[in-house]
Amino acid sequence: MSDTAIDTTPATRRRGGFQPRAIIALAVVWVLLWDRITLGNIVNGLIIGAVVTQIFPLPSIQYFGRIHPWRLLLLIGRFLVDLVSAAVQIAGATLSRRPSQGGSIVEVRMRTQSEFYMTIVSALVSLVPGSIVVEARRGANVLYVHGFHVTTPEGVEELRRDVLAVETRVVRAIGTPEEISICTQEVA
Structure with a gap:
């Protein structure tokens, strides 16, 4: 040999x-x-x-999941709803006479260990007006998300929950049963 x-x-x-x-x-x-x-x-x-x-x-790309058509439609539908509602909120804030309070950068620790899911979640979060992923750390499995509307500790937690909810919808749409159980256990 x-x-x-x-x-x-x-x-x-x-x-x-x-x-x-x-x-x-x-x-x-x-x-x-x-x-x-x-x-x-x-x-x-x-x-x-x-x-x-x-x-x-x-x-x-290491991907072992499968596409769940109904969950994929729900993911797309919810993304479109988020897109429209955020655009209306941003337009309202832009046209308002009150000055903006600024925003905050929030650390969100992802539950799945997949770069594939992290990339999809980052894209979906960044495409919604008012939020953008400013940094992603693969090794730590963390996203840093800037939220336009985040000015209070409650807002920080709400943004964190929103990003994790996007991760859950993505994993439910295209993940393996094990990944789905990881995301749904922590939500419940």
Whole structure:
């Protein structure tokens, strides 16, 4: 047996290789940038996607869950409700004659240990007007969220509960049974 044997377990497998989803995603972005769907744009997008994924390979994501369609619809629906209500609140605060009280940055410790969920929760929280994730610490599993409306200790706890509720909805929509039980135990 050779001393140069390569371990091909998922944890140690080299990044890179053929990444069809990433290539297609980059091709779609390329076509959207040109604002025209032509055969040339599609082919060029696929070529650029293939080259980019070889030069800058994406790391593999460890995901063992499954999509729960009804919970995914609830996640999307609640996100849209949050989006509209926050936009109305921000518009009201902007048009108000009272000066803004400022906001606060709140530390939120995530319950799941997945970077995948942390990324999705960060995106959903940041897309809602009035809140934005200013820092994420993977090792500590913590998000630091700035809340526009947070001016009291009760507001800090409310923002923390809101972010954890987003995490719960995300995990219920796409998580494993074990991850779902972790999130629902702490909510109950």
